[in-house]
Amino acid sequence: MTTLVLVATPGTGVVYTLDAGLRHGRRTAVLAAGACTLGIVPHLVCSITGLAALLRTSSLAYALLTWAGIAYLLHLAVLTWSDPGDRLVRAADPRRDATTPSTASTTAPTTARVLRDGVVLNLLNPKLTLFFVAFLPQFVPPGPGSARRMALLAAVFTAVTLVVFCAYGLAATALRPVLVRRPRLAGRANRVFAATYVLIAGALVLEQLPG
Template sequence: MSLAFLLTTLVMVVTPGTGVVYTLAAGLSHGRRTGVVAALGCTLGVVPHLVATVTGLAALLHTSAVAYAVVKYLGVGYLLYMAWATLRDKRVLVVEADPAPGPVLRVISSGVLLNLLNPKLTLFFVAFLPQFVPAGTPGSTGLMLRLGGIFMALTFVVFAVYGMAAAAVRDRLAARPRVMTGLRRGFAVTFVALGARMAVA
């Protein structure tokens, strides 16, 4: 396995983006378990991009300006919705002494949608993954699936660490409601900024 693949994948996964912001918010608001569940949801959101790459659909998305624009603006719309929901629901970031776990299916589905509607992932798989898979050779599909699996494993581990780190500091913020209000607004602004960056990409 190429060291270049591992390093590039790690850099992409560690770099803060929509999934990292979502996982941090989940860990802060509901604790370690929900942070890990959010990481799982974001990881599962990679599966459609990997399947699209293996089947060739990602290449079609890459060459079709209309298809790419549809996915991109759906992603922008969802990020703006996340920003609005974060500002509207003041319970999104409320630190309680005994936090109730967030609804598992809702946490996972939000994480899946965030990554599913992220065209950057599809372009990453189209432009980057094939460089490490010899075209037309036996077993190339299996190799691509294995590399995609490694990408997903790194995504889950790194995002889970983010979520647990956020959960670890939540107790210190319990007595500082103004800080949590600032964080909630900060997350909302971040979602808007990420949506704007996606729109002009």
């Protein structure tokens, strides 16, 4: 139940999956959910091998990870903000722009790009490092078999993440027809997502400030 609450709480991965579903449809939403889930795997491996605890004790390494995540969030914010919204309409109905027949194919992000952005977002998410270092080990008693139990619990966390993120993304696609009919509203939605990325980055910046 705690895992479900943690995963369902809106964060970087949830925002990215909602954005993907709202702007690009079901396929991209599921891809984004899978990519964010894949981004958990390195944290899982580091936790089982003890590297995550080592990273947490190194203030420099943890700070570098956090600032890299902040930079990538701001990068996504710029890309999302610069999308005017009318591309969503042309992607859904290319006949509305006969002068650019290839718009639909160029508007939708490639599979590689969706996977890259989702994986990198969660790979550079310091909150996941804290989860696998401070929270998950509480449920793993020391002794023989601890690594196997850690792997099992991490696998449950990963599965729940995939299901919840897919649910978020598919739910967002229900609103997509509204944005297709109203491109100005689509542009405003893009700016809301961009602002959300900036807010998350800002929260991470505040955590890095002394005192």
